Amino acid sequence: MKTALGLAVVAALAALGTQSAVAQTAIPSEPANAVNLVDGLEGVFGTHAGFRRSGARGVCATGEFVGNKAGAALSKASVFSGKAVPVTLRFSIGGGNPNAPENGKGVRGLAAQFDLPNGEQWLMANISAPFFTAATPDGFLAFLEARKPDPATKKPDPAKIAAAAAKYPDFKPQMEWVAKTGVPASYGTVNYWGANAFKFTNAAGKTQFARWMFVPVGGQHFIPDNKLADHAKVFLADELKGRVSQIPVEFDFVLQLAQAGDPTDNATVAWPDDRKQVVAGRLKVTAVSDKSTCDGINFNPLVLPTGIEPSDDPLLAARAGSYAVSQGRRLAQ
Numbered sequence: 001m002k003t004a005l006g007l008a009v010v011a012a013l014a015a016l017g018t019q020s021a022v023a024q025t026a027i028p029s030e031p032a033n034a035v036n037l038v039d040g041l042e043g044v045f046g047t048h049a050g051f052r053r054s055g056a057r058g059v060c061a062t063g064e065f066v067g068n069k070a071g072a073a074l075s076k077a078s079v080f081s082g083k084a085v086p087v088t089l090r091f092s093i094g095g096g097n098p099n100a101p102e103n104g105k106g107v108r109g110l111a112a113q114f115d116l117p118n119g120e121q122w123l124m125a126n127i128s129a130p131f132f133t134a135a136t137p138d139g140f141l142a143f144l145e146a147r148k149p150d151p152a153t154k155k156p157d158p159a160k161i162a163a164a165a166a167k168y169p170d171f172k173p174q175m176e177w178v179a180k181t182g183v184p185a186s187y188g189t190v191n192y193w194g195a196n197a198f199k200f201t202n203a204a205g206k207t208q209f210a211r212w213m214f215v216p217v218g219g220q221h222f223i224p225d226n227k228l229a230d231h232a233k234v235f236l237a238d239e240l241k242g243r244v245s246q247i248p249v250e251f252d253f254v255l256q257l258a259q260a261g262d263p264t265d266n267a268t269v270a271w272p273d274d275r276k277q278v279v280a281g282r283l284k285v286t287a288v289s290d291k292s293t294c295d296g297i298n299f300n301p302l303v304l305p306t307g308i309e310p311s312d313d314p315l316l317a318a319r320a321g322s323y324a325v326s327q328g329r330r331l332a333q
C-alpha cells in the first residue's frame with residue numbers, strides 16, 4: 001500500500017523506532033538528578049526499608065576535633081580555633097546493602113558532623129580511597145544503571161557494564177585502588193579521603209583549594225589476604241567499641257594543597273604526590289554510640305562553615321540532593 005498516507009506512517013514508525021533505539025542505548029538513560037541517582041543505588045542494591053541507600057551498614061560514634069594554627073592559617077573557620085568541638089560520627093561499609101560482609105574488599109566510610117560555636121555545622125562523608133567512582137553525576141548514574149541485575153539472570157549484563165565503562169572510564173582509579181588495597185582490620189585503622197576539593201579562605205581573605213584526608217595516628221592495619229576467607233563477616237562495630245573503650249582512636253586531619261592548574265572538579269584524579277600537606281587538626285573518636293545519635297543525619301557535604309566553600313566539582317550538588325532524597329525515603333519507611 002504505497003499511498004502517501006501509508007508512506008508517512010512507515011516514515012513515522014521508522015522515526016519512532018530510531019528514537020526508541022537511541023533511548024534504549026543512551027548512557028546513562030537520562031541526565032542524572034537527585035532522584036534517579038538514588039533509584040540507581042536501589043537498582044543495584046535493592047530497597048532496604050529504613051537504611052541509607054549508600055553506606056547502609058554502619059555504626060554511630062562520638063568524639064571531638066581540635067583544629068590548630070596551621071589550619072587557621074588556611075581558613076578562618078571556627079573549627080581551627082584550637083578549642084575542642086564535639087563531633088558526631090558514622091563509620092560505614094560502602095554501598096546500599098545493610099548486610100554487606102565486613103571481610104570483603106570495598107570502601108569504608110567516615111562521616112562527620114562538627115557542631116561549631118554559634119550553631120554553625122560542618123558535615124562531610126569520606127571514603128577509604130582517594131578517588132570516587134565517577135567524575136560526574138552522569139558517569140555515576142551510568143555506572144549504577146549498568147550494574148542493575150537483569151531480572152531474568154539476576155546478574156548485571158556484562159555488555160552494559162562494558163558500554164558504560166567505554167563511555168566513563170573514570171571509575172578505574174577507584175576500582176584499581178580497592179583491588180590493590182587490603183581489607184581494614186578496624187574502622188580506626190584506615191585512611192579516609194574527602195576526594196572532592198574545597199576552597200579555604202583565611203582571615204586575610206587569601207584563598208586556597210585543598211582536599212582532606214583523615215590519617216589514623218596508630219597507623220593503617222589490614223587483615224592479611226590469606227585470612228580473609230575465615231575472618232568474621234560482622235565485626236567492625238564491636239571491634240571499634242572495644243578499641244575506644246580502652247583508648248580514643250585518633251586521626252590526623254591532613255590538608256593537601258592544590259597548586260595552580262590542579263583540577264578541583266574531578267574526584268577521580270589525584271593531585272601530584274609532591275603537593276604540600278598540612279596537618280590542620282586531630283579527630284578523637286571517644287565512644288561508639290546508639291544508632292539514634294546519627295541515624296537522623298544526612299551528611300550533606302555542602303553544609304560548610306564560614307571559611308570553607310565548595311569547589312566547582314559537580315558531584316557536590318548531586319550528593320547534597322541525593323543524600324536528602326535517600327534520607328527522605330529511609331526516614332519515611
Ligand code: HEM
Pocket residue numbers: 037038041051052053054055058090091092108109110111125126127132136137140193194195196267297298299315318319322323324326327330
Ligand atoms: C554523585 C555522587 C554521589 C551520590 C549520588 C551519592 C549518594 C549517596 C547516598 C544516597 C547516600 C545515603 C545518604 C543518606 O541516606 O543519609 C550516601 C552516603 C554516603 N556517601 Fe555518597 N554519593 C556520592 C558521592 C560520594 C563521594 C564523592 C563520597 C566520598 C568521597 C561519598 C561518601 C559517602 C559516605 C561515606 C556515605 C555514608 C554516610 C553516612 O554514614 O551517612 N559519596 N551517598
